[in-house]
Amino acid sequence: MEYLELFFKSIFIDNMVFATFLGMCSYLAVSKKVSTAVGLGAAVIFVLLVTVPLNWLLDQYILQPGALGKWLGEEYADYDLSFLSFIMFIATIATMVQLVEIIVEKFSPSLYNSLGIFLPLIAVNCAILGGSLFMQSREIPTIGLATVYGLGSGIGWFLAILAIAAIREKIRYSNVPPALRGLGITFIITGLMAIGFMSFGGMLTGGDEEPKEENTVLADEDAKKEEVKKDIADNTIKVVE
């Protein structure tokens, strides 16, 4: 149950693109065609799936305050290496990205060519490092949960880039104001999609654990948010027209 909850939470509610803006650069740059978007999305899922648990192990056994004491003996328990986490995480990620590059080049040269510079750039895709840093700051307790978190975030990113690529393929036929063409309209569509994804936030608040009074308060707040959302949505539609 815990696993399932974290899985859906990381796909929909804490979606990398729509809730935290991670991986936006490649999201904007590689989303012109559905086929390349799918390739990059799959690579991101794989890299996140592997690096988050790996970095969880690093964090648990080397980086956390007192982590060295767990396996080197009591005299090492005082060390706090957490300032090294950025370098350790990025080193793991860079290694894994190289591995993916070699695998993709071997098994699908056409995909390798169409992704071009963006494959090595997965190393600097913020979604990947963000996955590991959020794993650390949210203190995910077990390696199983860390794996699920990595997979879920990857799938969330994949969904986002797939959706925007499909929209951008179609938007070519519509009459967008010249100054908004390309980047501008993509930003605004992403914003509207993010509004849509925010409604998934209600998925976990309706649980059994919460007392009824809070539920009613939450419902009221939600209703207010809905109103605001409608207003904003109307406004932006006018702006776009």
Next chain:
Amino acid sequence: MGLLSKKDQKLILDPLADNNPITIQVLGICSALAITAQLKASIVMTVSVIFVLGLGNVVISLIRNIIPSKIRIIVQLTVVAALVIIVDQVLKAFSYQLSKELGAFIGLIITNCIIMGRFEAFALGNGPWKSFLDGVGNALGYGIILIIVGFFRELLGSGTLLGFKVLGDPIAKTGLYATGYENNGFMLLAPMALIVVGIIIWVQRSRNKALIEDH
């Protein structure tokens, strides 16, 4: 600016408008937008990026002739990670509250594409002084967008700027609130950052038609 030659001025001023890293080169959006709900966080982020990008460009430019090109990405990442660790530790030491609020996003400066982009496109081919100016210019161009977005989101979302109540007190109903104005809480949520940037891009491209893309 008597200190700088025409060419050097161009290095600083170009990224501020017509070659802006965020709105034209589409770089560095990742770690930026989530922290723009408050002006203060935007400013801290800007200063951090100016430090990391300016210094990082100088370091890469100094060692550009001795890095083997195959492992240059790992070398670049190490340089950036080292600089970001300095920023992170300084923030933790002097403003712990703020570093808690920014959370993982300081670490995400490492993967800010502007930094890798400038290393690859500029520092690997130019001398240290020029690279420094280029780094500072691009970081400023990035910062300008952050600060504009942060300004509007904080002003319209919570009625404050840098924590000062500029529009009056929403509870005591003074200032603008006396006329029936309400804070637009939606500005503080994630999607509005994207829409505000979209509008900035729209304004910029309407003023300079040369920047318009075809779909």
